[in-house]
Amino acid sequence: MTTSPSSSGAERTDGSSVQIGALVPLTRPGWVEAGRHLLAGLETAVHEVNDAGGIAGRPLELVVRDTAADPQRAAAAVDELARLGVAALAGEYHSVVARAAAARADALGLPYLCSSAVLDALTEEPTEWVARLCPAQSHGWQIYADFLLAAGHSRIAVAAQPSVYWASGARILRDCLAPRGGTVIELDMGALAPTAVCDELVDNRATALLLLTGHPEPAVSIVKSVRRDHRLTEIMIGAPAGQPEFAEWASLLGxxxxxxxxxRYLPERLSPLGARVETALRERLGETPSFVAFEGYDTVAVLADLLRSHGTDRARIAQSWPRVAVEGTRGQIRFSRAPGISVWQWAWTPVQVVDRDPAEPDRFRILHAS
Structure with a gap:
């Protein structure tokens, strides 16, 4: 199991620090860039907590484990972190991986605050041990469906790879669009080459293509094929899962x-706290922070508040999810029971539909907000 350096020094298990276990994809096939931003947010918040005196005078420490987008590896990491005595778990970006981590955390009685994974069914049954900061997929993707209809798209193709996450996304889109006259055409990327996608789009008279695929491949190859096909100059390409958020997307595709x-899960305008944290994240990352970095920061802000108020007892932490009231970088964070969601949920963080400006690809344009 890979361990990255802790943000407050070498790992300690002698009780001198208060430890949070952090699950982060740091190697392939995990989305490494997302993992790097998530870890930067977690570490920035830990640094600020310790500068302010830590947790009742004890330093807060991250014990980081690389999940590499592997559910089994994540579940094993949860077992290890529980044995090490961490007070709570934080992090993870990939939904299927977070689901495995949440199942183990629930079984072990270990509080887990999920930072970035949106799959609605994060646990099979309702649990008191798990809470989530990011919006559920059904919430965010419904907003995306509203955007598509408002932009005049009713015949939408989805280039999808086999995955619980992608299948869930396609189902949400279909359920949102069909009652309003929309059609979702599924293209199986397990069977189609990127160039064959173009013929399918023409044959099905699609006006939009959504990338429900991994990054960088096959997403990058699909975009290149569609952009170079003279028959598809008017088609809109979309990526509800957020692939274009990170700098690697622009470097690979120009x-x-x-x-x-x-x-993207950011407000139209950051609060003073959000602006201050953005500056700190930019310095740590050496580039513009993504919304994932803010999610990481807010995760530690919530857990630090709980640790100050309730100590390191795991049961007391989990019992306190409904009493959380923390000012995060993107608004006031509170948890509640949202319909159809099995974990304690912040309902809801701000949601935007954005794109990279063709005139200035490093700048994002807000196209729709909720």
Whole structure:
């Protein structure tokens, strides 16, 4: 199990620090860039907590484990972190991986605050041990469906890979669009080459193509194929899962990566706290922080508040989810029971549909907000 350096020094299990276990994808096939931003947010918040005196005078420490987008590896990490005595778990970006971590945390009685994974069914049954900061997929993707209809798209193709997450996304889109006259055409990327996608789009008279695929491949190859097909100059490419959020997207695709709308979980204007944290994150990352970095920061802010108020007893932490009231970088964070969601949920963080500006690909345009 890979361990990255703790943000407050070497790992300690002698009780001198208060420890949070952090699950982060730091190697392939995990989305490494997302993992790097998530970890930067977690570490920035830990640094600020310790500068302010830590937890009742004890330093807060991250014990980081690389999940590499592997559910089994994540579940094993949860077992290890529980044995090490962490007070709570934080993090993870990939939904299927977070689901495995949440199942183990629930079984072991270990509080877990999920930072970035949106799959509605994060646990099979309702649990008191798990809470989530990011919006559920059904919430964010419904907003994306509203955007598609408002933009005049009713015949929408989805290039999808086999996955619980992608299948859930396609189902949400279909359920949202069908009652309002929309059609969702599913293209199986387990059977189609990127170039064959173009013929399918023409044959099905689709006006939009959504990338429900991994990054960088096959998403990058699909975009390149569509952009170069003269028959598809008017088609809109979209990526609700957020692939264009990170700098690697622009570096791999250049101008072809612009004008591809995706979901981002940021307010239109950051609060003073959000602006201050943005500056700190930018310095740590050496680039513009993504919404994932803010999710990481807010995760530690919530857990630090609970640890100050309730100590390190795991049961007391889990019992306190409904009493959380923390000012985060993107608004006041409170948890409640949202319909159809099995974990304690912040309902809801701000949601935007944005894209990279074709005239200035490093700048994001807000196309729709909720």
């Amino acid at each position: 101008d072809d990566g612009s004008a591809i709308p995706f979901l």
